[in-house]
Amino acid sequence: MKQTLSYWLDSVNVIRRVDEDWDRSMDSENWTDRAASQSIIGKPLFDFICDDVTRMYIATMLESVRVLPRTLFRPYRCDTPDFKRFMMMTVTPEDDGLVRVSHELLRTEPMAKKTSFKTVSPTEQSASAAFQSRMAILGTHFIRCSLCNRIRKVGQNDWQEADSVAVTSEAIRVVYGLCPRCMQ
Ligand SMILES: [Zn+2]
Structure with missing residues (x-):
């Protein structure tokens, strides 16, 4: 095919x-x-x-x-x-x-283990931004790189394969962005 x-x-x-x-x-x-x-x-x-x-x-x-x-x-x-x-x-x-x-x-x-994602809605994001710094509010969320699909927890620096990050079986709440490697 x-x-x-x-x-x-x-x-x-x-x-x-x-x-x-x-x-x-x-x-x-x-x-x-x-x-x-x-x-x-x-x-x-x-x-x-x-x-x-x-x-x-x-x-x-x-x-x-x-x-x-x-x-x-x-x-x-x-x-x-x-x-x-x-x-x-x-x-x-x-x-x-x-x-x-x-x-x-x-x-x-x-995948080493099943991983699924839920995008934090633009409404939630802008509501957060109106509050304080968006990053602080999104503390429990992950950023997911749109290009390499690695994720990093907000507030941390390391980008990891999603299936190597210990999370529950629930969808991981993410906002999309680019990691520094893909940005170059
Ligand atoms: Zn990337």
Whole structure:
């Protein structure tokens, strides 16, 4: 089975078309919904990416291949509760002026133990921010790196594989961001 999904963006990052396999295979936690193709074509890509840091990261890649046409590759992870999924994102400017973004599943590894996540809602986040420092309020939460899927507890510095962190079987409450390694 084909393990690559692609979509094509116009010059203002509106999704113009998607793979024919799209509806069968859409499965990424970086997207707010498992979006059906008919509901995403014609919409801005960034409507579907939850967190600002990831949005900025992808916007930078897109701008970069438009300014200096070339193909960029970025490895990332898109884990499920049971599997580590090693992915590759490829961004390519094409002749028709669209930029193709492809997500390829390279390999999977079973999780040492099941891990699931619940995104702290934007409402909760902004309510917290209104209170005091967001970080202090989110003390019991984890930051999850959108790209490598490692997590770190708020207030601590080390980024770890989610299945190596001792937690309950409940979903881990996270906000998304980028770890320093992926930021570089
Ligand atoms: Zn990372």
